[in-house]
Amino acid sequence: MIAYIMCFILFLVGLYGVITRRNLIKIAVSLSIMEISTFLFFALIGYIDGGVAPIVDPANPVQTYVDPLPQALVLTAIVIGLATTAMLMAIIIRLYRKYGTFDIREIKNLRG
Amino acid sequence: MNPLLPLFVITPLAAAFLIMVIGRFVSEFNKYFTSLVLLFLTCLSFYFLFITGENQFVYKVGGWESVNKIPIGIYIVMDGFTAIIVCIINLIGFLSAFYSISYIKRYTSENYFYALFCLMIAGMNGVVISGDLFNIFVFLEISVISSYALVAFGVEKDELEASFKYQVLGGLASFLILIAIGLIYWKSKTLNIADIKAAFTSGYDKRYYIFVQILILSGFGLKAAIMPFHAWLPDAHSSAPSPISAMLSGVLIKAVGIYVIIRLFFNMFVISESMSVLITTLGTLSMVVGVFLAIGQWDIKRLLAYHSISQMGYVVLSVGIGMILISRGARPEVAALAIMGGIFHLINHAAFKGLLFLNAGAIEYSIGTRDLKEMGGLAKSMPATSATSFVASMSISGIPPFNGFFSKLVIIIAAVMGRFYLLAALAVLVSIITLASFLKFQRYAFYNKTDGDSIRNKVKEVPFPMIFSMVVLSVICLALSLLIVPGIREAVLTPAIDILTDPSKYSSTIIGQ
Numbered sequence: 001m002i003a004y005i006m007c008f009i010l011f012l013v014g015l016y017g018v019i020t021r022r023n024l025i026k027i028a029v030s031l032s033i034m035e036i037s038t039f040l041f042f043a044l045i046g047y048i049d050g051g052v053a054p055i056v057d058p059a060n061p062v063q064t065y066v067d068p069l070p071q072a073l074v075l076t077a078i079v080i081g082l083a084t085t086a087m088l089m090a091i092i093i094r095l096y097r098k099y100g101t102f103d104i105r106e107i108k109n110l111r112g
Numbered sequence: 113m114n115p116l117l118p119l120f121v122i123t124p125l126a127a128a129f130l131i132m133v134i135g136r137f138v139s140e141f142n143k144y145f146t147s148l149v150l151l152f153l154t155c156l157s158f159y160f161l162f163i164t165g166e167n168q169f170v171y172k173v174g175g176w177e178s179v180n181k182i183p184i185g186i187y188i189v190m191d192g193f194t195a196i197i198v199c200i201i202n203l204i205g206f207l208s209a210f211y212s213i214s215y216i217k218r219y220t221s222e223n224y225f226y227a228l229f230c231l232m233i234a235g236m237n238g239v240v241i242s243g244d245l246f247n248i249f250v251f252l253e254i255s256v257i258s259s260y261a262l263v264a265f266g267v268e269k270d271e272l273e274a275s276f277k278y279q280v281l282g283g284l285a286s287f288l289i290l291i292a293i294g295l296i297y298w299k300s301k302t303l304n305i306a307d308i309k310a311a312f313t314s315g316y317d318k319r320y321y322i323f324v325q326i327l328i329l330s331g332f333g334l335k336a337a338i339m340p341f342h343a344w345l346p347d348a349h350s351s352a353p354s355p356i357s358a359m360l361s362g363v364l365i366k367a368v369g370i371y372v373i374i375r376l377f378f379n380m381f382v383i384s385e386s387m388s389v390l391i392t393t394l395g396t397l398s399m400v401v402g403v404f405l406a407i408g409q410w411d412i413k414r415l416l417a418y419h420s421i422s423q424m425g426y427v428v429l430s431v432g433i434g435m436i437l438i439s440r441g442a443r444p445e446v447a448a449l450a451i452m453g454g455i456f457h458l459i460n461h462a463a464f465k466g467l468l469f470l471n472a473g474a475i476e477y478s479i480g481t482r483d484l485k486e487m488g489g490l491a492k493s494m495p496a497t498s499a500t501s502f503v504a505s506m507s508i509s510g511i512p513p514f515n516g517f518f519s520k521l522v523i524i525i526a527a528v529m530g531r532f533y534l535l536a537a538l539a540v541l542v543s544i545i546t547l548a549s550f551l552k553f554q555r556y557a558f559y560n561k562t563d564g565d566s567i568r569n570k571v572k573e574v575p576f577p578m579i580f581s582m583v584v585l586s587v588i589c590l591a592l593s594l595l596i597v598p599g600i601r602e603a604v605l606t607p608a609i610d611i612l613t614d615p616s617k618y619s620s621t622i623i624g625q
Contacts, residue, residue, distance in 0.1 A: 011287075018280065031283050038290050045298045070297070073246055077290060080253045084286070087260055088279050094264070095272045109270050110277075110347045 003044055010037035024092045024102045028085065035081045039074050046070030117171040117188045119156060120198065120241055121251075123149055124234035128227040135223040142226040143213045150206035150233065157198040164195045166607050168621045170243070181623055183304045189243035189622060192607025196455065197240045197371050200462045203588075204362045205233045208355040211470055211581040214574065215355055215477060225265060225353075231258040232359065236367040243622065245293050245303045252289070252368050256282050256335070259364060263352045274347035281344045285334035292327035295320070305380050306619035312382060313616075325387050328376055329394075336369020338428060339398035342421050346405075349420065350413035350482075354473020357413060361420045362466035366458055370424060374431055374454075379611070379618040385439040392432030392535070399425025400538060403545045410484045412472045415553065416465065419508065422542060423461045429539070430454035430523040433530050438613065446529045448609050452601075453522035455608055460515040460592055464507040467585040471501035474574045474582065475557060484553065488560040493571040496579045498558045503586040505554055509547035515592035522596075 014037060017030025051066035092102070099107055127149040135142040160169075169190040176185025190198075209229060216225055235255025242248050260282065264275035297303055299320065300311035312321070330341065337345040345365070349357050377383065377391070402422030409415035431454040437447035474497045475490065476482055491498040507514035510521075520543055527536035573579070594600055611618055 011291075015284075018284065024276070027280060031280065034284075034287050038287050038294070041291065042294050045294055069303075070294070073293075073297075076246075076250060080250065080257075083257055084253070084279070084283055087257055088276075088283070091260075091264055091272055091276050091279065094267055095276060098269050098272060107273055107276075110273055110351075 004041070007037050007040045007044060010040065013037075022104050024095060024104060024107075027104070028088050028092060031088070032081075032085060035085075039077060039081075042070045042074045042077070114169040114171055114190070116156065116160075117169060117190055117241065118173070120153065120237040121234050123153060124230040124237065128230035128234070131223055131227045131230065135226070142223050143209075143216075146209045146226045146230060147206065147213070149230065150202060150209050153202040153233070153237075154199075154206045157195070157202045160190055161195045161199050161604070164190060164192055164607065165603070166192065166610065168611075168618075170622055178623070182302070183307055183623065186247060187243035187304055187306075187622065188241050190241055191611050191618070193371075193375070193455070193611050194240055196459060196604065196608055197367060198237060200459060201233065201236050201240065201363050201367055204462055204466045205229075205359065207466070207581040207585055208358050208470070211358075211473070211578050212353075212355045213577040215473055215578060216353065218477075219265060219353065225262070228258040228262050228265075229356075229359075231255070232262065232364070236363060239368050240371060243305055245296065245305060245308070248372060249286070249289055249293060252335070252372075253286060255364065255368055256286075259356070259360060262356045263348045263360075265353055265356070266351070270347075271351045274344075274351035278344045278348040281334055281341070285331045285341075288327050288331035288334070292324050292331060295324050295327070304622075305376070306622035309380050309616075309619040310623060312380070321381070322384075322386070325377075325381060325384075329373065329387070329391070332369050332373045332376075333394065336365050336373065336424060336428075337398075337421055338369075338394050338424065339401055339421070340394070342398065342402070345421060346414050346417040349417035349469075350411060354413075354469055354476065357417075357473070358466040358469035361417065361469055362462045365420065365424060366462065370427055370458065373428075374612065377435065378613075378615075383435050383439045383615070385436065388432055388435030388439050392429060392436060395425050395428030395430075395432050396535060396538060397425070398422065399429055399542050403542045403549070407545060407549050411482050412475065412484060412553065412557070413469065413482055415484075415549065416468050416472060419546065419549070420461075420465055422546065423457070423465065423508065425542075426520065426523060426539065427454045427458050427461070429535060430457065430526060433527055433532055433535070434613075437530055438615075443530070444613065446526060448613050449522065450526035450530065451609050451612055452605050453519055453526050455605060456522060456595060457516075457519035459595070460507065460519050460589075463585055463588045463592055464504045464514075464516060467500060467504040467582060467589060468508065470578070470582050470585065471497055471504065474578055477574055477578070478571050484556040487557045489558070490571065491558040494558075494573050496573060496582065500582040500586040501558070502554065503589050505550035507589045509550050510543045511547070513590070513593065515589055515595075518593055518596045 011034055014030045014034030018027055021027050046067035048066050051064045054065040054068040131142045171188040173186040232255050235251045238251030239248050260275055260279050264271050300308045334341040349361050398421050402418050406415050406418030430450045434447040434450035437443055507516040510517045524536050524539050
């Protein structure tokens with residue numbers, strides 16, 4: 001149970017960062033923290049106490065296996081997260097070249 | 113098993129790859145190839161619209177058959193509702209791609225534009241035909257990541273800022289969706305939508321269930337820009353190149369937002385009254401607030417973007433009314449009517465909002481500004497744009513012979529018959545304000561004579577591909593009114609309504625196959 005609570009706290013840390021930080025890079029890092037907490041949650045779902053890797057051993061067929069599906073999902077989600085982060089960083093670099101600052105308070109052309 | 117189903121995802125993915133490889137050596141290859149691919153997909157989707165009817169086609173990826181009636185492979189599902197959305201995606205996609213042939217010349221690196229365009233289509237088609245929760249997430253990310261890049265395609269200050277906002281909020285939405293998927297998998301031990309329905313029907317913890325529903329609603333609500341989650345939409349939709357704005361506003365917010373909300377709340381969750389009241393409230397809120405925010409705008413594309421929020425409010429509102437009536441178990445015919453109004457308005461909105469954004473793009477292409485105050489007197493120099501935008505404006509504000517009138521009428525009749533008199537009155541009021549706002553657009557853009565009359569005479573009409581797309585869409589705007597005619601309505605809309613209103617039909621047929 002404690003692991004789930006830690007995972008939730010990590011998510012909230014990320015959310016707090018996204019809301020309060022003024023620096024574009026720090027917002028991107030906070031988003032990554034949220035992302036990682038979600039992945040941890042998935043890994044926890046699949047974990048079973050005393051389980052082994054889900055490869056059937058013919059000599060000893062009846063064993064407790066951990067659930068392999070969430071692991072597959074996490075691998076997919078990590079690749080997607082990489083693409084998202086790369087895209088966000090590319091935009092941040094372009095923003096820095098245009099505005100010469102990472103401060104979000106000075107980037108406010110769009111209003112209304 | 114229908115072997116044609118995966119083509120909806122494979123063809124645009126392969127096209128994106130080929131454009132990057134061959135387009136490097138053969139100039140002009142990218143634009144014609146994209147249009148050709150999307151024309152093929154449009155034909156394929158209309159073929160499915162005709163043959164689907166009441167059937168459900170299931171394609172099991174990799175040929176994994178179900179074991180003891182428990183689905184284990186990834187399922188691709190085509191039913192009446194899916195067929196309609198797939199038709200919208202590919203038709204608007206084809207017309208936008210054709211329009212881009214002339215429009216996108218003002219940008220560099222056209223190859224990237226067309227490759228990202230194809231990826232976005234692949235992602236949206238994937239979201240819509242997927243019968244599996246995690247695949248919905250994967251395809252959703254494919255389509256939104258390419259739309260982040262497309263919003264920033266102009267790489268100027270505004271575009272980059274809008275794209276950054278869109279990405280932060282879109283990222284947040286993705287994590288909410290991912291957590292909801294995790295929670296659902298934790299309890300039901302399956303990811304297949306039909307199977308989850310079966311697992312949830314047999315018994316569940318009510319508070320847990322509501323938590324998951326709220327997460328799903330806020331995640332996909334962010335993608336669909338329903339009212340409290342709308343902040344990114346006006347920036348992103350107005351900064352993107354115009355054909356992309358037409359795709360984002362006309363298709364993307366429906367395919368990855370509204371469609372998934374409707375599909376999951378009707379076919380995966382058991383409809384509860386508290387959630388349906390919440391959905392109806394959010395719909396009403398976005399309908400009313402969206403139109404009031406739109407009225408003060410002078411940038412055409414921002415004005416249209418705010419109207420998208422308002423018109424999506426109509427769809428969510430009427431679907432919500434249907435949900436409330438279904439959850440009460442009373443008067444199923446009124447519930448079916450409300451849902452029909454919602455789906456009908458969704459189709460219509462794709463046509464007229466796509467057309468309006470293409471018109472805005474044509475105006476920007478010719479005179480180089482989006483500010484309504486600097487326009488005027490364009491009716492003479494741009495007759496085709498003027499005429500088509502008149503059709504679209506009348507459609508969106510609900511003037512009789514055009515499609516918007518009929519769908520709004522159905523929604524209002526359903527609200528009155530369901531005894532939601534306040535909602536019906538609000539729907540009428542919002543429609544009137546919409547009309548006022550579009551009369552302003554028409555007057556300032558096309559009729560108002562300004563001092564610079566001599567400059568205006570030099571303005572030329574846009575090239576043929578742009579005119580072609582706009583004229584086809586305005587014909588579609590008129591033709592969609594025919595969906596209300598009894599014979600056609602039964603063939604197109606009724607299968608979609610049946611699959612949504614019957615709580616067990618979707619899951620039982622898929623698990624049975």
